[in-house]
Amino acid sequence: MYDVLVLGSGIAGLTTALHAAARGMSVLVLTKGELSHSATRYAQGGVAAALEDPDSPDLHLADTLVAGAGLCDTDAVRVLVDEGPTRVRELAAVGAVFDTERADDGEAHLLLAREGGHSLARVVHAGGDRTGAEIERALVAALHRVDVEVREGWFALELLIERGRCTGVLALDPAGEPHYVRALDTVLATGGAGQCYAVTTNPTLSTGDGIALALRAGVACADLEFVQFHPTALHDPRMPRPLLSEALRGEGAVLRDDTGDPFMLREHALADLAPRDVVSRAVARRMRATATDHVWLDATMIDDFPRRFPTIWAACREAGLDPSHDWLPVAPAAHYMSGGVVADLKGATSLPRLWACGETACSGVHGANRLASNSLLDGLVFGARVVDAIAAGKTEAEPTGAMAGILDVAPEPRVVDDPVVLPKAEPADPAALRGAIQRVMTHDCGVERDAPGLRVASETLADLSALSGDLPPRQIPTYEAMNLARVARAIIANATAREESRGAHTRVDFPDPSDELLGRFVITADDEPRFVPLPEPALRRAAR
Numbered sequence: 001m002y003d004v005l006v007l008g009s010g011i012a013g014l015t016t017a018l019h020a021a022a023r024g025m026s027v028l029v030l031t032k033g034e035l036s037h038s039a040t041r042y043a044q045g046g047v048a049a050a051l052e053d054p055d056s057p058d059l060h061l062a063d064t065l066v067a068g069a070g071l072c073d074t075d076a077v078r079v080l081v082d083e084g085p086t087r088v089r090e091l092a093a094v095g096a097v098f099d100t101e102r103a104d105d106g107e108a109h110l111l112l113a114r115e116g117g118h119s120l121a122r123v124v125h126a127g128g129d130r131t132g133a134e135i136e137r138a139l140v141a142a143l144h145r146v147d148v149e150v151r152e153g154w155f156a157l158e159l160l161i162e163r164g165r166c167t168g169v170l171a172l173d174p175a176g177e178p179h180y181v182r183a184l185d186t187v188l189a190t191g192g193a194g195q196c197y198a199v200t201t202n203p204t205l206s207t208g209d210g211i212a213l214a215l216r217a218g219v220a221c222a223d224l225e226f227v228q229f230h231p232t233a234l235h236d237p238r239m240p241r242p243l244l245s246e247a248l249r250g251e252g253a254v255l256r257d258d259t260g261d262p263f264m265l266r267e268h269a270l271a272d273l274a275p276r277d278v279v280s281r282a283v284a285r286r287m288r289a290t291a292t293d294h295v296w297l298d299a300t301m302i303d304d305f306p307r308r309f310p311t312i313w314a315a316c317r318e319a320g321l322d323p324s325h326d327w328l329p330v331a332p333a334a335h336y337m338s339g340g341v342v343a344d345l346k347g348a349t350s351l352p353r354l355w356a357c358g359e360t361a362c363s364g365v366h367g368a369n370r371l372a373s374n375s376l377l378d379g380l381v382f383g384a385r386v387v388d389a390i391a392a393g394k395t396e397a398e399p400t401g402a403m404a405g406i407l408d409v410a411p412e413p414r415v416v417d418d419p420v421v422l423p424k425a426e427p428a429d430p431a432a433l434r435g436a437i438q439r440v441m442t443h444d445c446g447v448e449r450d451a452p453g454l455r456v457a458s459e460t461l462a463d464l465s466a467l468s469g470d471l472p473p474r475q476i477p478t479y480e481a482m483n484l485a486r487v488a489r490a491i492i493a494n495a496t497a498r499e500e501s502r503g504a505h506t507r508v509d510f511p512d513p514s515d516e517l518l519g520r521f522v523i524t525a526d527d528e529p530r531f532v533p534l535p536e537p538a539l540r541r542a543a544r
């Protein structure tokens, strides 16, 4: 029996583990791949934090609220922007080397980049565009210096629930044998669900496992309809799609359609630096209008491209493109899950002694649309908060942050005495199931949605979910495909219920935002979204 069981080894899981170890807790990190395998290590642009004048947490808060399109929880964002700078400095102290420049006074200063939706430069980065790789390296190295047990290649299958609280997980070991792994507190830090889509920047491990575990056990999840699509993934058959970071547009790169028209100038006052959802929709519309499957990113004006953006440079060169001379073909790709397992301001979920942080969680900081480079920060800030709360003896959620109003509608979590439907040993291909889910989600529940498409998606997913009983048992790809189906069904249910367009969720049949839908759709085991309005003060703020 461990004090803390951490599921996942990205920025959120490793931050949690390091903080817990620093407080003398016994910690087990259980992760389905190698320790360093995560979406974190793919992050390019950086970490947003108000580190120095003229920036301030208030400005960062204001930008985050604008991007979140009325659905951010302001208290959660306040926590993020106030505690963010300390956590970023802590990360540097742990060993992450961020890019700096030497100023006239001889001192090294952090180099700050500006990204879409940010009113000024506040994004710290490492190795140019290798920020996530550097953070993951530093956190893994730090973990090796402390007393934390790690199990690589272990897959969390189901939450264990006894006497109304989480007591650990049922997990498969690398040989496919199931084990009960018990802990006083369990932390879901299993990342996002971009693999629900055929075109995604997320690595193959981003299969929404933590969200699926929570959904099956009746733990409240919300905001799943808000899947952020990155507007500029390189149009190339590789999976995951190489991402052409927003930082390129921060340095002056311009989107053009097939005729060379810089169409974003007409779409938004911030043109190419408009929020991601605006840019993704504009690109999708432009692709339809010009009957093409991509538009172009003209980054030919960027000086010193290979040194400033080495990863992107290499990805382009691999595709036979020279960013200094060629326009780069780009299209929107599923990138970030703004919703997830609902967590209060301390990371507590609706199931006592189960916590969630990072992309798996719905902490309320992203609302209907994440502001660029706020997600690494989210993992850092809330990973540390979870440990503070556990150390303070907290065991249950309070109605704070995204949890406000939700405990009242969340059902009693179920005892999972019959863990995942164990598949029959018949030949069926988990990769084929994954592919089928990805195709229908991309086609019918993608950047733009409508009722007929969502109906098709829902029916197809019901048929596909029925196939899961035929998959080979005790293999990670099987359970990943089943989890993708589970999460995809919840995304579709929430997208169907939200009859408005807001943030990252665009309904062509309901093109405007609706004041009546200022709230979260909460979904649990029964696939029936329940609407929970934002609390009164937030509604008043949104109305202003």
Ligand SMILES: Cc1cc2nc3c(=O)[nH]c(=O)nc-3n(C[C@H](O)[C@H](O)[C@H](O)COP(=O)(O)OP(=O)(O)OC[C@H]3O[C@@H](n4cnc5c(N)ncnc54)[C@H](O)[C@@H]3O)c2cc1C
Binding pocket: 007, 008, 009, 010, 011, 012, 013, 030, 031, 032, 033, 035, 036, 037, 038, 039, 040, 041, 042, 043, 044, 045, 046, 047, 048, 131, 132, 154, 155, 156, 157, 189, 190, 191, 192, 201, 202, 203, 205, 206, 209, 210, 243, 335, 336, 357, 358, 359, 360, 372, 373, 374, 375, 376, 377, 379
């Ligand atoms: C290409 C790309 C670029 C990005 N750029 C930026 C950026 O510049 N700035 C920014 O803020 N954000 C960026 N993001 C988003 C950001 O990287 C992620 O949101 C963040 O890293 C998520 O961290 P996490 O710790 O929550 O999850 P992850 O880093 O995804 O880690 C999840 C961990 O859980 C493990 N796991 C999953 N399921 C199970 C299971 N069933 N059992 C056991 N272990 C499991 C995985 O193996 C993994 O170790 C980017 C994302 C991508 C894909």
